[in-house]
Amino acid sequence: MSVFDLILLSVALAMDCFTVSITSGLIQKRLVLRTMLITALMFGLFQGLMPLIGWAGMSLFSEALVRWDHWIAFGLLAFLGGRMILSGLRPDDSENAFDPTKFGTTLTMAVATSIDALAVGLSFGCAGYTTFTSILLPIIIIAAGSFLFTVVGFMIGVFAGRRINFPVEIIGGIILIGIGVKILIEHLTA
Numbered sequence: 001m002s003v004f005d006l007i008l009l010s011v012a013l014a015m016d017c018f019t020v021s022i023t024s025g026l027i028q029k030r031l032v033l034r035t036m037l038i039t040a041l042m043f044g045l046f047q048g049l050m051p052l053i054g055w056a057g058m059s060l061f062s063e064a065l066v067r068w069d070h071w072i073a074f075g076l077l078a079f080l081g082g083r084m085i086l087s088g089l090r091p092d093d094s095e096n097a098f099d100p101t102k103f104g105t106t107l108t109m110a111v112a113t114s115i116d117a118l119a120v121g122l123s124f125g126c127a128g129y130t131t132f133t134s135i136l137l138p139i140i141i142i143a144a145g146s147f148l149f150t151v152v153g154f155m156i157g158v159f160a161g162r163r164i165n166f167p168v169e170i171i172g173g174i175i176l177i178g179i180g181v182k183i184l185i186e187h188l189t190a
Contacts, residue, residue, distance in 0.1 A: 001138070003137075003141070006137065006138050006141045006142070007141060007145065009120065009138075009141075009142065010141045010142045010144070010145030010146070011145055011149070013047055013114075013116060013117050013120065013142055013145070013146065014047065014142075014145045014146040014148070014149035014150070015149070016112075016113040016116070016179055016183075017043040017047065017113050017146045017149050017150045017153065018149040018150065018152065018153040019153065019175060019179060020043075020109050020112075020113055020153070020175075020176065020179070021039060021040070021043070021149070021150040021151075021152075021153030021154040021157060022153040022154070022156050022157040022160070023084075023100075023157060023171075023175055023176065024039060024100035024109075024154060024157060025153065025154040025155065025156060025157020025158040025159075025160070025161055026157040026158075026160060026161040026171075027084075027100055027157075027161065028100065028101070028157070028158060028161065029158060029161035029162050030158060030161075030162075031154075031155065031158045032101070035100070035101045036150075036151060036154045036155075037151075038103075038106060039100065039106050039109075039110075039150055039154060040146075040147045040148075040150040040151045040154070041147065042106050042107065042109075042110040043109070043110050043113060043114070043146050043147065043150045044143040044144065044146045044147030044150065045110070045143065046110040046111060046113070046114035046117075047113070047114045047117050047142050047143055047145075047146035048117075048139045048140065048142050048143025048146070049114070049139075049143075050114040050115070050117035050118040050120075050121060051117050051118070051120050051121030051124060051135070051138065051139055051142060052121060052135065052139055053118060053121060054117070054118040054119060054120065054121020054122040054123075054124070054125075055121040055122070055124045055125050055129060055135050056121075057122075058121070058122050058124075058125035069115045069116070069118055069119055069187070070115070070183050070184050070186070070187035070188070071184070072115055073112055073113075073115035073116065073180060073183045073184075074180040074181065074183055074184040075180075076108055076111060076112035076115075076180070077112045077113075077176045077177060077179050077180030077183070078176075078177050078180045079108075080105070080108055080109060080112065080173075080176050081173040081174065081175070081176030081177035081178075081180065082173065082177070083173070084170070084173030084176060085170050085173035085174065085177075086173075088170035088171075088173065089170065112180075113179075114146075115183070116183065117142060120142075124138060
């Protein structure tokens with residue numbers, strides 16, 4: 001793959017990160033640099049790590065991963081989306097509120113949005129990437145793209161969140177579930 005192809009791949013993989021980070025920014029309604037950077041780092045890390053794991057485990061787990069990756073991503077996103085919807089329906093219940101600043105929430109979102117990158121890593125093994133040094137550039141480009149799109153998405157979400165005066169958790173939950181359904185449909189119809 002050329003560098004241009006890798007950049008396009010990075011943009012495609014970063015779209016889920018972008019959407020989820022917009023949702024997180026909408027919920028927060030204010031820019032907290034630490035939260036934004038931790039989210040962007042986690043998303044970038046997992047988007048870069050998953051292709052490496054897929055590439056390394058291609059021969060061992062490729063058939064099982066391809067069969068289940070979309071179900072795992074759907075389950076994680078549906079779980080998070082469901083929590084967000086419940087949180088939006090019960091705004092006075094701050095104890096159970098969806099909080100994108102919590103490490104566990106960020107980790108779950110990072111894993112859920114990077115499942116597709118795992119499948120891309122499997123394809124790298126078939127595309128002639130045979131050594132760690134050959135897979136390093138694609139991993140760096142994918143991770144950097146996800147980091148950048150997460151930062152931009154988060155800022156868009158914060159900007160829009162300041163102007164929206166209704167429970168965005170419900171819309172955010174629907175968006176996350178929608179992303180999960182999209183992933184599931186794409187894989188089941190492919």
